[in-house]
Amino acid sequence: MSNQFFGQYLLEKGLLNTQQLLTSIGLQKEANPPLGELAIREGFIDEIAASKINAEQQRTDMRFGELAVSMGLMTEEQVSLLFHTQKEIKKFFGEIVVEQGYLTESQLQQHLDAHGKLKKLSLDHIDSSIKEHIYCRQITDTLDAIIKNFMRIPKIHVQVAQVEQTKPALLNDSVIISQTTHLPESVKIGWVMQRPLMKQLATNFLGMDVSDQEELYIDATSEFLNIILGNALASQREGEKETRLEPPLLELPEEDIHRDYEQGFYLSMSAGQDNFSVFFMYN
């Protein structure tokens, strides 16, 4: 699963212990300073200016460098010099692990291949309205995590069909589950899924037939959504921005979807013979 942090993958495989993982994370942070820290180090701005930019960044979706230029605190040349420096000193997690002698080069290559086996979702297949969306990154990471986790856990092949411009009619015998992620602003993501698909998903997920245990199959489906969003968040690595997840909310009232639909959209997806929708709302 390539949206899993590589260090976590190595820990679970027993190739790193927790102390080695912590050391490597620390070294990686040192080798990959945020642009603001680098700007202070180079003497382009002071700490007060950096915190002004950081504060502004919480309110917009702009990157540190763009904001610094638009606020007149740095020149474009300075920002591009910082990008260049950042690139020069950047180290990948795998390099650090080899430098520390935790893995050999060939072990690293072997595990990078295994870890990256599933490619990231290509934006080519994504509707242009998503490409331009301010939460494009969050949305595509989530779609990516949906597809991978469907394949990995319930062994169901899923395809993104299209972005629905109008709210699709609720399918008979479907259940709605939602979950909120707190990115810079809240994004609520939910399923509208038919019961037979839910039963199949839960049965494969739990490894036992739960089609007559409603509480269990609904819970398993919501936990599955929780896993998807957790995995999607993990792939975003936006260290400076606080992200958190709220526990899934079962059976979101339908009127809530109507109310929030002005600020959201649906994606139709198909899994085998079944169709289901994923809706994204934000506020």
Place this chain on the structure above:
Amino acid sequence: MTNPLQVLIVDDSLSMRVIAKSFVTKLGHEVVGDAADGKEAVRKYFELKPDVVMLDLVMPRFDGKKTLVKLRELDPEANVIICSSLGSEGDIEFCLTNGAKFYLQKPFEITGVENALAQITRPLESQT
């Protein structure tokens, strides 16, 4: 197989408690109890005195990070394995520096649970 461990499972999701219980039992350990939130987990920890707690992070009311800190504050020897769908470097670093013995990212597999539990040694075993 080393000495079986007594495990407390903490997760707000019923299905994850079912999965974790089935893995722990298959590996020859014993599930002594479960809890659906952090407050209940802390209470049950002192009531059941398990060897290890498998702890979810995203939970209502008292979440897993607060529970980890609380457990380690009340019992610095507490063995905690994090089981979470979250898996950013920041989450992992927070939990490991706050004393978690292992971090499992959901969806976990039985080999992951086996590796995690292998980190825990029963106090009795280390004395013999």
